[in-house]
Amino acid sequence: MAAPKTITLSVSRFDPERDEEPRLQSYDVPFHDDWVVLDALNWIKTHADGSVNYRWSCRMGICGSCGMNVNRQPKLGCSAFLRDYLPGPIVVEPLNNFPVLRDLIIDMDSFMEKLRWVKPWIIREETALSAGEHRQTPAQIEQFRQFSMCINCMLCYSACPVIPIEPSFVGPAAIALARRYDLDSRDRAGEERLRTITGNDAVWDCSFVGECSAVCPKDVDPAKAIQQTKFESTMGMLLPWGGTK
Amino acid sequence: MLDIPTYDVLIVGGGLAGLRAAIAAVSTDPTVSVAMVSKVYPMRSHTVSAEGGAAAVLREPDSFESHAFDTVKGSDYLADQDVVEVFVREAPLEILQLEHWGCPWSREPDGTISVRPFGGMTTWRTVFAADKSGFHMLHTIFQTSLQYPQIHRYDEFFVTSLIAEEGRCQGVIGFDMRSGAVQSIPAKSVVLATGGNGRIFAFTTNGSICTGDGMALAYRAGVGLKDMEFIQFHPTGMPSTGILITEAVRGEGGYLFNAEGERFCSRYVPSKMELGPRDIISRAMTTEFEAGRGFTGPYGNYMHLDVRHLGQEVIDRKLPFMRELGLEYMGIDIVKDPIPVRPVEHYMMGGVDADINGATPMPGLYAAGECSNVGFNGANRLGSNSLPECLVFGAAAGRAATRYAREQTPPTANPIAGLVRDEERRIRTNYLERSAGGDRVGVIREDLQRAMDRNVGVFRTEEGLQEMAAELPKLRERLNRAQLDDRSQAFNTELVQALELECMLDCADTMVASALARQESRGAHARRDFPERDDERYLAHTMAYQQPGGPPRLEYRPVRITTFQPKARTY
Numbered sequence: 001m002a003a004p005k006t007i008t009l010s011v012s013r014f015d016p017e018r019d020e021e022p023r024l025q026s027y028d029v030p031f032h033d034d035w036v037v038l039d040a041l042n043w044i045k046t047h048a049d050g051s052v053n054y055r056w057s058c059r060m061g062i063c064g065s066c067g068m069n070v071n072r073q074p075k076l077g078c079s080a081f082l083r084d085y086l087p088g089p090i091v092v093e094p095l096n097n098f099p100v101l102r103d104l105i106i107d108m109d110s111f112m113e114k115l116r117w118v119k120p121w122i123i124r125e126e127t128a129l130s131a132g133e134h135r136q137t138p139a140q141i142e143q144f145r146q147f148s149m150c151i152n153c154m155l156c157y158s159a160c161p162v163i164p165i166e167p168s169f170v171g172p173a174a175i176a177l178a179r180r181y182d183l184d185s186r187d188r189a190g191e192e193r194l195r196t197i198t199g200n201d202a203v204w205d206c207s208f209v210g211e212c213s214a215v216c217p218k219d220v221d222p223a224k225a226i227q228q229t230k231f232e233s234t235m236g237m238l239l240p241w242g243g244t245k
Numbered sequence: 246m247l248d249i250p251t252y253d254v255l256i257v258g259g260g261l262a263g264l265r266a267a268i269a270a271v272s273t274d275p276t277v278s279v280a281m282v283s284k285v286y287p288m289r290s291h292t293v294s295a296e297g298g299a300a301a302v303l304r305e306p307d308s309f310e311s312h313a314f315d316t317v318k319g320s321d322y323l324a325d326q327d328v329v330e331v332f333v334r335e336a337p338l339e340i341l342q343l344e345h346w347g348c349p350w351s352r353e354p355d356g357t358i359s360v361r362p363f364g365g366m367t368t369w370r371t372v373f374a375a376d377k378s379g380f381h382m383l384h385t386i387f388q389t390s391l392q393y394p395q396i397h398r399y400d401e402f403f404v405t406s407l408i409a410e411e412g413r414c415q416g417v418i419g420f421d422m423r424s425g426a427v428q429s430i431p432a433k434s435v436v437l438a439t440g441g442n443g444r445i446f447a448f449t450t451n452g453s454i455c456t457g458d459g460m461a462l463a464y465r466a467g468v469g470l471k472d473m474e475f476i477q478f479h480p481t482g483m484p485s486t487g488i489l490i491t492e493a494v495r496g497e498g499g500y501l502f503n504a505e506g507e508r509f510c511s512r513y514v515p516s517k518m519e520l521g522p523r524d525i526i527s528r529a530m531t532t533e534f535e536a537g538r539g540f541t542g543p544y545g546n547y548m549h550l551d552v553r554h555l556g557q558e559v560i561d562r563k564l565p566f567m568r569e570l571g572l573e574y575m576g577i578d579i580v581k582d583p584i585p586v587r588p589v590e591h592y593m594m595g596g597v598d599a600d601i602n603g604a605t606p607m608p609g610l611y612a613a614g615e616c617s618n619v620g621f622n623g624a625n626r627l628g629s630n631s632l633p634e635c636l637v638f639g640a641a642a643g644r645a646a647t648r649y650a651r652e653q654t655p656p657t658a659n660p661i662a663g664l665v666r667d668e669e670r671r672i673r674t675n676y677l678e679r680s681a682g683g684d685r686v687g688v689i690r691e692d693l694q695r696a697m698d699r700n701v702g703v704f705r706t707e708e709g710l711q712e713m714a715a716e717l718p719k720l721r722e723r724l725n726r727a728q729l730d731d732r733s734q735a736f737n738t739e740l741v742q743a744l745e746l747e748c749m750l751d752c753a754d755t756m757v758a759s760a761l762a763r764q765e766s767r768g769a770h771a772r773r774d775f776p777e778r779d780d781e782r783y784l785a786h787t788m789a790y791q792q793p794g795g796p797p798r799l800e801y802r803p804v805r806i807t808t809f810q811p812k813a814r815t816y
Contacts, residue, residue: 016735034485034574046687050739051731055285057452060488060570062380063289079573101423102736112286112400120388122347129341135356141349148349148381152288177388184347 004030007082008089009040011052014100022100025049026089031082037092038066038077041104054104061217064151067158068104069093074155074215095158097167108154114170115152118178118197124188140185147180147225149218156212156222162205169205170197172212172222179225198233206230252280252397253650254643255416255432257404257459259287261379261632262614262639263438264386265339266603269643271395277647280430282399282417284454284741287387291440291452292635295379296491296566298371299632301336303358307368309333314809316630319365319522320623321768322784322811323472323804328601328620330807332637339636340372348385349374351563361563362496363629365522365816371629376491376566382632399430403741404458405668407435407610408661409466414609415656417462418668422741425734427669429661433650434609436642437463437597438635441615442752444745446590446701447694450482450489459616461748463597464755468605469788469800471618473595473752474760474770477626478703480526482589484544488574490567490586492628495519497563499552501526502583503538509548514816521816524625524769527588531703534587542585549583556580588703592631594622594769595759598788603642609649613642620786620805624768676729676743683726686743693720693749701756706773710761714796717757721750755789758796763787780811 006028014022027048029040038056045052056066059078066077071091082090098106127134156172157163163171178197181187197203206226213223254270256263259281270279283290302312312333317324344350344358351359351373363371374381390396404419408429416431442457443449464470480501481490495501501519503509513529514521521529530548533539539546552560552567557580560568564579571579596618603611603619613619614635621634696716700709724746731739765779766772785801792798 015733017733042687045739046685046691049730050685050687050742051733053731053736053738055289057285057289057291057454058294059452059486060294061573062377062566063291063293063452065285065289102733105736107423108286109400115388116391119392121392122345122389127345129338129345133341133344133350133358136352137354137356138352140356141352145349148384149377150384151293151380152286181347186345186347 006030007040007086009044010089010091011041011044011103012093013052013103015102024091033083035082036078037068037070037075037080037082037090040082041077041092053102062151064153067095067153067155069095069158074158076153076155076217079217095154097157097160097163098154106154110167111152111154111157111171111174114174115177118170118174119189119193120177120181122181122184122187123192124186134186136185143185144180144183147176147183147220150176150220151218153217155215155217159211159215161209161211162207166201166205168201170202172226175203175229176220176222176225179229194229194233197229203229203233249429249431251416251655252278252430252432254434254436254646255280255282255430256436256438257282257417258290258438258440258614258616259283259285259387260290260292260438260440260614261383261386261635263436264390265636265639266436266438266613266643266646267396268386268390268393269640270647271393273644273647274651275395277395277650279396280399280432281396282402282404282430284401284403284422284458286400287398288384289454290383291455292379292383294450294452294489295632296376296489297363297493297496298361298373298378298629299340299382300363300366300371300627300629301340301633302333302370303337303340303360303372307370311367312370315366316627317623317809318814319625319627321625321778321814322809323623323767323786325620325805326807326809327805331601332621332634335637336633339633339640343382343385343636346385346389349381351375361493362520363627364492364495364520364526365517365627366629371496373493376493376564379632403744404462405672405744407462407466408656408664409607410660412608414466414607416661418665422736425737427665427672429665431656431661433653433655434611434646436603436646437610437612437616438614438639439616441593442749443590443593445693445697445749445753447691447698448482448487449590450479450487451590456745456749457752458745458748459612460597461751463605463610463612464751464791466607466610467791468607468610469598469790470755471595471598471786471788472624472759473755473789474763474787475594475624475768476590476701476756477523477592477594477769478527478588479523479591480530480588481550481586483574484542484547484585484587486574487589488570489591490550490584492523494550494552494564494567497552497559498555499550502549502551503533504540505538509533509538517816522625523628525816527703528771530588540585545587547585547587550586551583552579553581553583592626594618594624594626601641602645603638604645609653611642611646613639624770672740676740677732679728683728684723686724686727686729686739686746689720689723689727690742690746690749693746693753697753701760704771704773705760707761710757713757714761717750717753724750751791755797758799759787759789762799784811
C-alpha cells in the first residue's frame with residue numbers, strides 16, 4: 001500500500017489580542033485526491049489545531065463564505081483542489097483589501113454598506129398581488145441573469161486594483177448587482193439607481209483592468225457590468241433620448 | 246429603563262423564514278423596530294443551497310385540494326390538515342410576492358412563471374429559478390430587506406440563550422463573534438428561524454451552520470420539540486461529499502438505475518417511479534443495496550441517476566448547476582455520464598412546537614421554517630414544500646410577533662443584567678478557562694455524527710437506537726471535559742463549535758428518544774422491528790420536553806384531521 005499522501009498548508013495566523021502582524025503557520029495534512037483546501041482546513045481544525053479560524057458553510061460553491069487567497073490567488077476554499085497545488089506547500093491567507101479580524105476572516109462590513117448604497121431591490125410602484133405576476137420572457141431574464149449569479153464572495157474586491165487606492169470605490173460585485181436590477185424588466189428605477197453608480201466612488205473610478213471578472217468563480221463578469229453602465233451613462237448624457245429604459 | 250437598544254421584534258436567523266418574518270413585521274407596522282440576529286451574514290444562510298424549487302398552486306387545472314392531499318399523503322397522515330389548508334392557499338401569494346420583489350423565476354416563452362414536476366406531487370406545481378432556486382430566493386429577499394431602515398442587523402452574532410422572564414420571552418443573550426463580548430438584546434417578542442440540524446449526521450446535504458441552535462434554545466427554555474424522530478433522507482446525494490443533487494433532476498425526467506441496469510423504482514412506487522416521495526425512494530435504494538444490486542465505490546454503495554437522454558440543451562437551461570457540480574466535484578459531465586448518488590440526510594421534519602401563526606406555548610416566542618414544527622410536514626416532507634413553508638409561516642410569525650409586541654411593556658433591566666453575567670461566566674468557565682486535557686471539540690462532533698449515521702438512518706432498530714441512547718450521555722460527558730485550543734475572545738470559531746455541539750446533543754436526545762418510543766413505521770421513520778404503520782397508537786405528534794439529568798419526557802398530541810381520512814399510503 002502506498003504511504004498516505006500529505007501536503008503542507010501554510011496558514012496565515014492573526015489574533016488581534018496577541019499579534020502585531022500576521023504570521024504563517026505550517027501544518028502537514030494527510031489528504032484524499034478529491035479534497036479541497038477547505039477540507040484540509042477542516043482536518044487541521046479537528047485534528048491538529050482548533051484555534052485556526054475561517055468562515056465556511058455550504059462547501060458547494062454557493063454560500064460565498066470561504067473566499068481566501070490560495071497561493072496569492074483569490075479562490076473559494078471549497079473549490080480549490082489540493083491536487084492542483086501538488087507537491088505544495090500551499091499558502092493560505094485572507095483576501096486582500098479588507099481588514100483582517102482573525103486568521104483568514106476578513107471584515108466585510110464595508111461591502112454590506114456598499115451593497116445597500118446601490119439599492120439592490122426592485123424600485124417601482126407597488127402593484128397588488130391579485131394582479132398576478134409581471135410577465136417576463138426568457139429573453140428578458142437573459143438580459144440580467146449573469147449579474148444575478150453573484151454570491152458576494154468578495155474575490156473580486158480582493159483582486160480589484162482600485163480598492164486599495166480608493167477604498168470608498170463601490171466595487172465590482174455591488175455594481176454588478178446594481179446592473180442586475182437596472183436590466184430587470186420589472187424595475188422602474190431609471191435615473192435613481194443609475195445616478196448613484198455613475199456618481200462619485202462608482203463606475204468612473206474603475207480602471208478597467210478586468211481582474212474582477214478573471215477571478216469570479218461564478219462567471220458574473222462585473223467588468224462587463226461596469227462597462228455597460230459607463231456606456232449607458234455616456235449615451236444618456238450625449239443623446240436626449242438615450243441611455244435608460 | 247435599559248441603556249442598551251431594545252426592539253419590538255427580534256428574529257434569530259437570517260435565512261428565508263427569518264427575512265420573510267422581518268419584512269412581514271415592517272409591513273404589519275411600519276413603526277416597528279426589528280433586530281435581525283444571525284451567526285452568519287444572512288446571504289450565507291442554508292436556504293442558499295436549496296435547488297429544485299417551491300411548490301404552489303398557480304393555475305388551472307391544479308387545485309388547492311390537490312396540493313393539500315399530496316402534502317397530507319406525503320406526510321403519511323401526520324400533517325395537521327388545517328395547517329396544510331392554510332398553507333396551500335397562501336403559498337401562491339408568497340410566490341407572487343417574491344416575483345414582485347425581483348426573484349428571477351424561470352419563465353415560459355409567454356412570460357408566465359414556469360412549473361416543473363416534483364416527487365409526490367400529482368401535477369406540475371413546483372416553481373423554480375433554474376436549479377438555484379434557494380440561492381435566488383435568498384438573495385432576492387435579503388436585498389429587498391436592505392431598503393427597510395426598521396430592520397437592524399446583528400451579523401455574526403451567536404445566540405446562546407433566550408431571556409425567559411416573568412413567563413414570557415423578552416429577548417436573547419449571546420455574543421458578537423468579533424469581540425466575543427456577551428451581551429443581551431432585549432425585545433418584546435422573539436422569532437426563531439434558525440434552520441435545521443443536519444450536521445448532527447456525518448453524511449448530510451446541510452452546510453456547517455445547520456446545528457439546531459434554535460431548537461435547543463427553545464427546548465432549554467421549556468418549549469417542547471415536536472416530531473423529532475422524522476428525519477428526511479434525500480435519495481440523491483453525491484457519494485463522497487453529500488452535496489445535494491436536486492430532485493428536479495428526476496422532475497425533469499432523470500432515471501434511477503441499479504447496477505443491473507434496472508429502473509428499480511418500478512418495484513416500490515410503480516405509479517410514480519422516480520417521482521415517488523423521498524422517504525420511499527431512499528428506502529428503495531437502501532433495500533436494493535442490501536440485495537446486492539447497487540454499484541460499489543470508495544464511499545460504499547450507490548445508484549446511477551441518468552439524465553443523458555434529456556440532451557445538453559435541456560440540461561444547460563434547467564439543470565446548469567448540476568452540470569457545474571458534477572464537473573467540479575465528481576469529474577463527470579452529466580450530459581455524457583450518469584451521476585453516482587446515494588441517500589443522504591437532508592431535512593428535519595421535527596422542530597419547535599408552534600401553532601399556525603408560529604406561536605410557541607411560551608408567550609412572546611415564535612418559530613418558523615425548518616427549526617419549527619407547525620404541523621405541516623408530518624412524517625415526511627414533500628420536496629419543494631419547504632421553501633414556500635419558510636415564506637408562508639415566516640410571514641405569519643412575523644405578523645403575529647409584531648401584533649404581540651404592540652401589546653407588551655418593554656423588557657425590564659434588573660434580571661437581564663444578571664442573566665448576562667451568568668451566561669458570560671458559564672461560557673468562560675466551561676470552555677475558555679478549562680485546563681483539563683480532554684478531546685478536541687471537532688473529534689467529539691465527528692464521533693456524534695458517525696454514530697448518528699450508523700444508528701438513526703433510513704432504517705432504525707431497537708438495538709441501534711438503544712446504542713445511540715447510551716452513547717449520547719458519553720458524548721456529553723466528553724464535551725464537558727473538552728479542551729479548547731483557542732482561548733481568545735476575537736472570532737473564536739472553536740468556542741462556537743463547542744456551543745453548537747451542545748445544541749446538537751440536545752436535539753439528538755429528542756431524536757433518539759422520540760424514535761425509540763414510536764414503535765411503528767410512518768413516513769421517514771422506518772423501524773425494522775415495527776414495519777407497519779399503527780394508527781391506533783401513533784396517529785399522533787411526539788412531544789419531547791427536557792428533563793434535568795435524564796432523557797426527555799415524551800407526550801403525544803392528536804393529529805388534526807379535517808378532510809382526508811388516513812388510508813394506506815401506496816403510490
